[in-house]
Amino acid sequence: MLRHAIAPARFFSQVPNEIIRHPRLSSDAVRLLSWQLSLPEDADQSLSETAKRAGIKKTGFIRAKRELAAEGYLHEWRRQGVGGRWSTTQLISNAPLSARQAVAVRDGRPTDGLPTAGGPEGRSVGHPQKNTEENISHPSSPDPVAVSEQAAGQASAAGRKDASPNTSPASGPDPVRTVPAPFVERGAQALAAVSHGERRLRLSGREVAALAPLAGDWLRRGATVADIREALTQWLPDRVHSPAGLVRDRLTRKRPEAPTFAEQRAAERSTAVARSGPRVAEMRECAGEHVQPRLFRPVDGEALCPSCRCDRAGTEAPAAAEAAMRGGALVRDLLHAHRAEAAV
Template sequence: MYVQGLPESRASEALSDHAKRIGIKGRAYQKAKSQLKEAGYVHEWRWQGQGGLWMTDQLFSNVPLTDEEARGLRKANAQAAPADRSPAGGQAGTRPVGSPQPEVEEERRENNPHPPTEAPAANAPAANAPAAEAAEPVAATDPDVAQAERVLLSLRHANPQLHLGVREARSLSATAADWLRRGVKAADLRQALVNGLPAEGVRSAYGFVRHRLVHKLPEAPAPVAPVATVRPHVTCEGDGPEHVFRPRADETLCGPCARQEAEEAHFAKWPQRRRPWRERVATILEAGAATP
């Protein structure tokens, strides 16, 4: 979001310089850039300039681009501004021939903050349309479908045999979204499509990916049991002071009152055969006292 909001005058600055300004350095920057490259938002090219010096061009877009689309957009930018191919004076961006890969601080970037995605073909110049597929607007409004399309487009970075075009990925995005709706993470979906490729190679990336999406679709998660509703309090119909309780089903007595009623019913049906010894002793004493 930070890079896409920059003016065109800062398009020649390296992506690492922008990352430093917002506090992203070192491994965090490398990880973020690799993820953006994998998703198709960042593309890089190394080329040898005047005097045998090597330079790195970076292209940053706000929509995922295929390698062909990115090369077409880069070519169009180069034709529109050929002077941009030379590094600005005082900027680090080159190394002698045979030196190691340039550090991230030595990258220079071609930034196209807002590439046209919905411009009509009649109004857009031919040089600014990197591919016919890029002219189609992204019609997916479902976040799962949009994420699935990005995963399908990123397969080319995991294995060149699974290179899908924009239209091919879009036509399979609804099927791939079913995986995400069933709890499969985007990284796991990518691994399921990339791992275990045939030893003889993939003849058709579209057919292979479609076959795996359909035939390896995981089972839908089991439905979650509904949570039992909490019953309201009711007034106990037992003896004693009025009180309320929360029944489990259709009880009319609370627990203590129900137990007392059960005991009374038991002793009414099965009376005690012998009186307690205290009652018998008391009866004997009363009889003795009454005798003159």
């Protein structure tokens, strides 16, 4: 594959490769997000207007918004003003944000992992940079002597870091922190269900809240609640000393791979085909007496419709009550006879 790319000198935007190559964002979602990020700071253009200008149809726009919101690139809030009118506030970011981080950015408060909000500054969109090599993915070859000196300096710094026991290694951004709130809530429900069903994995409410982002990341990657339960309860030891530690280890070590966008579309199409079958295929004809055949959807393999079951229960109730009364009288007679024999 041959590529020919010329670094633009003006009117360009810097978009992270994580957005362009995102496996779970469609082309409409990437185009919508890139278009919004390329706008100036003072531009007040809604997502719907951007979709119209970009030529994105209504169905594609709805799917793109859903994908951006699920991945944490889009956050929306609806508020009611003093006069009773509702307004929608939209936040677009070039990095995934959790619900708490998005609220902090909206309110101008500092957040974990994000730079502190300061005074407004001009953006470099549409203006050339001093060094255009920083804006392309294939910079020119550096000086080999400088590279060797830089590598030697990095090796010596790494040796000093390994020799110092109090130095903690630098950690990159944790992808679990960017799990959207709906997945975190569903992950907490899945962990609570596993904790109630397995006595060796009893978790407190605080531990469930701390481990919910890990379980939510599983759900975001396409796993089901049954997959989480199987991964946590399979091959458990007879005694678990730290249930929270075991759950954290298994959720981290057995985390499934993120599905590609093509796999997600194939799963959606298969689900749509499965749901498009005839609804009467799940129905059954009632075995009771009706003027015309009556269809109903059984819940547990029953052969009678709800009306017939209610009628049969109403006719059988008096007979059952009479049998119970006869049985009670017989038991009383036997007790009296036994007491009379014991007195003699």
